[in-house]
Amino acid sequence: MTEFEPKIIAFVCNWCTYAGADLTGTSRIKYAQNVKIIRFPCTGRIDFMLLLKSFGEGADGIIVSGCHPNDCHYTSGNFHARRRWIMFRGLLDMLGIDVRRIQYSWVSAAEGSKWADIVNSTVNTIRELGPYTEYEKVAGYLEKEANQ
Amino acid sequence: MKIGFYPGCSLTGSSREYNESLLAIAKEAGIELVEINDWNCCGATAAHNLNKELSLSLPARNLAIAEFEEMDELVVPCAACFNRLVMTQHELAEKEELKKIISEKLQMPLKNEIRILNVLQFLEKHIVPCLDLLVKSPLEFDVACYYGCLLVRPQNVMKSERFEDPMSMDTIMQKLGANPIDWPFKTECCGAGFSISKTEIVGELSGKIVRNATDRGAKAIVVACPMCHSNLDMRRSAIDNYLNMKMDIPVIYITQAIALAMGLSPRQAGIQRHFVPVNLTVNR
Amino acid sequence: MSELVKKAAALLESKLVQVVIGYGKGTGNRTRAIFATQVAECENLIFDSRCVQNLAVYLTKLEIKKLGKPAIVAPVPVLRSILQLAVENQIAESDLVILGITPESELIDFESFASIETFLSTHKIEIEEKYTKTIDAIKAMPVAERFAYWVKELEPCFKCYACRGACPLCYCTRCTVDDNQPQWISVASHPLGNLEWHIMRAMHLAGRCTDCEACYNACPMGIPIHLLTKSMLQDVADNFGSYGPSLDKQNTLSSFKPDDKESFIR
């Protein structure tokens, strides 16, 4: 039997987490292939609509990561992001969208190993939660229509 | 909250006074210590050098029982037992897989979440807060607090800030009115590893400790580990041989010190069980 | 409410305003918004407990703007919306005359937005217990069940956008749901489209919503979308302190505190 391989998309900022993930590479620290990174200038740029899209397009999990508080390359993008995530998370929770499927983190350019940890632990969490069938069912209507 | 109690072999044998004094002061403070039902060896002797799985299974079983008996905390007075139990908990917490294996071996579920306390941590948390009320006859003399090796190590597990120069025992002794001296041998080796096989080495290592404490004016050495105690107290002849002079400084468990300060009778504190006679009352 | 009529008429008379936005008799026992441009039309102005529609929504509508400077009949919910619109630079004090009405149905004048804020500070938004109870009940459900519940609740939505049309704060010239570059939201009114639409609507109101329930009242299918905005109001209160419009306070989401607390970021 083949184990469930979660699809996980990572939204990261260019200055801290993307660089941190680069460091994971230069340090040759291994992690799971399931996570694929999309690069943003700053966590402040990350639109909640894109997270929504990700689930709609079949993501089982999402990682959102940027600079630690006070370390933002643009001084305060991550502070704005944090507020947005606090509100967004509350709303999703109210709607019964499983917030455990979105992992938020601060990973600095120096935290190559932390990035590997975040990735692996998230992959494990999502493995345990299994595929996001509830959401896929809902999104499934699209295919049905397409097929008709 | 339910506080469990793991005596281990020493407290039922060579260091019964440790056991007695601990239970006595707990009683004074109105704290119930529930002994783990059907506990087994902690594996402190040779197991951990010979068989990895056994060395984890032995302590793990005790932890599993404690969990089964719904204990929130587990007090382990013997430093060696404590070390084994804590190390096991640490290692199993790190390695999920290993935990599964062990728990299957034991055929018992193992959450591995119970909070393990050594005697100092227990005293700090549960006894110290009520000392102000309970201390009836302060111990107004100089003491040398001797920690030995196992109470504060390994540093990465114990997360102890001052693992080379611990202070926790000193602060407790201060609360008892005593004056803990500043001395360099707090964590020196007492030779426990050789306490049976090469007593002359014990004589030398423990000798230096006893000597230094005496030279710096301590009236008693305070310990929290059965091995330390037996080496400094029971092996006194070997010590005297090494130093070729008679050392009469007594060695007491911190729990005994507290018991005395609480005004309990020397007998309740198990003082009479020592090799080196303890007559500290003279200073009061 | 004869004073209201008198006052309105006087305003039109004196050409201080060109239109009075207020409530009038509707079909059956219902009331509707009326736009009096003639002194005579002021006779139709009424105000009573049935007048729940949030008239502030018209302040930003082009058709109404064309009619000229308005006076607006403004019970508390409308006042809140007016203040929020002011915070968001959508109206200036000189743009309108406010015919304020207290909860005791007394007429009240406001010479400035600031004075509205002072008045509202004694009429704070309060989420009724029946709502907090329902919200708590929903949040108590297991996550999958909760999701199923909402999918079912949103099922009847056929994207008529009445909620959007009724909301005084949905004044965008182009709503993101109508943007197809990229196609942010699946257009069709299938479960995913509905879910996405209502999440977006709620998020866009995060920290702005004044809890007037216009969206819910407007929904032809009676979908309890106001529960979403209400629960977000609670989140605002829990995480960032007070809610409700304020001239000197930044919008919750376009401001921050370096020590904002959260428990989920690793």
Next chain:
Amino acid sequence: MSKIGVFICHCGENISATVDVARVAEAAGQIEGVAFSTDYKYMCSDPGQTMIKQAIKEKGLTGVVVGSCSPRMHEPTFRKACQEAGLNPFMCEMANLREHCSWVHDKSEATTQKAIDLVRTLVEKVKLNKPLYSIKVPVTKTALVIGGGIAGIQASLDIANAGHQVILVERDPSIGGHMSQLSETFPTLDCSQCILTPRMVEVAQHPNIKLMTYAELEKLEGSIGSFKATIRKKAKSIDEDLCNGCGTCTTKCPTKKIPSEFNTGLGMRTAIYVPFPQAVPNKPVIDKENCSYYQKGKCKVCEKVCPTGAIRFDQEDELVELEVGAVVIATGFDIMQPSGFPEYGYGKYKDVITGLQFERLASASGPTLGEIRRPSDGKIPEKIVFVACAGSRDPAKGIPYCSKICCMYTAKHAMLYQHKVHHGKSYIFYMDIRAAGKNYEEFVRRAIVEDEVNYIRGRVSKIYEENGKLIVKGVDTLSSAKPVEIEADMVVLASAAVANPGAEALAQKMHVSYDSYNFFSEAHPKLKPVETNTAGIFLAGACQAPKDIPETVSQASGAASKVIILFSKDELSRDPLIAVVNRSPAPVFSTCVGCFMCASACPYQAIGEELITNRQGKVIKKVAKVNPGLCQGCGTCVAFCRSKSIDIQGYSNEQMCAEVIALLNHE
């Protein structure tokens, strides 16, 4: 219809070892809109770049995706290549197949599949890329150098000598830094002051250098070429123009018992003081915390005795705003407070001192005028023990790294001791002897052979006092493999070099990244050792990592040359990855409704208002407008905009959406 070219790099074997590059290229070829795809051993090499250029010309490519290393490494390289082939550089994107794929995964189907997904994602992005044109910003040809140690001094002189203006800011009353505290320097044993002082004077007299001592950076705004720095000039309580540095005040000041920072507490200073005789500027400051006038409200002796009436008790801190084009950080290091190891009894025993304190003892200008005397009783130590790696290379103390300078200065200390106390015995406990450097190994040899310093390989477990002696308990792991005990008269701890206490705060003020030990991070560990991740801000000296003097000086010159290169142009071009508010046909003009939430969220106050008027000049609409000069392109505004009316070039909503969809829709 887009024609995308995909170029997959093997990076030698760095990528091809775990990723089936041929298959990635093949799969990329299948993607709709891809006109050409291939793989090659080294895409960044000349032939590799030529390959890209040719494909652009021959196939008329409208976009390029290079699947290779991190864009943080080679994005400029490939964009330049595209430009040379006549393609707008911003039509080129990179898929990170090395750092984010081949290096972090084992060879497997999944790894190759991930590589394909990453490439597809970028292809879909490139399809939506638009030609962009870089923004020109004028260069303010003034450099700000923070820190007046040898690093800052060297950098300032180099930049100034190239003919550019320099502002040198120093926190302390005098420049000179740690180097001015040192006695002799290894491996030549020439006196530190003698080689440093001339440089300090040169700085003071240089026409192009503006020196600000007793001052700190308060705020840094703007970006490369045009920063705005706010400097806090702490009140010195003297009028520098009137003061002629006669020194009467410092001799007359009644508060004399303040431990001198310069003498690491081994000497005393007055409340109005000049840190050391050769200080630059050689003018005193009043230390308010210790001045009895400021504390008790009476005294004013200095004012009475000052011949030029230069004392200003009412002086206040002053904030100065400066326009600068580049910044060099040269804030240096600090030493670990040895209170970190109670087992060594530093602070408890007077005669356990740090290496820096020993420098002061050995220095001719020091409290003992160069004689090695123990602090407790002024006796000359007969037996002295040096503990190398006191804190360094010790994860238990939170410092796993090597402080690099200790091996050498400890050898020097022992040598100096032997030279001054001929009959004395010196011991050094060490882990390894790291003497990599020109003439370094020879130097250590000399210490061992000629000066008969006893090197003991092993660590010290404990130091304690017993009848007047310091008992040093350690172990000899080399010759005897036995515990050793030495009865010493004095112990010197080579305590670890750590980042300055203020480093983290400073980094945050300037938005440069720093490592977990609060040392500033270079942009690339090998190829960009003096740059930071923030363009226009450079690093010099020990603020980046522990360094000795020669290394510090060369890095400082390196940083200086980077600044000079930057200043060699009158304007520089910045990536146009900035936000723009959309425009649409009348009557809408723009979908922006002017709620200005974006403006309140913008970290750079880059968003203003624009009034849209009709032909009669009547205002129809007020919308947001981005000032391209100020916008740094974080995109925070974009995520805020409910009507999606503001978007960011290069990371547009369409592009990001396309990436999400492409990334998630494989098989």
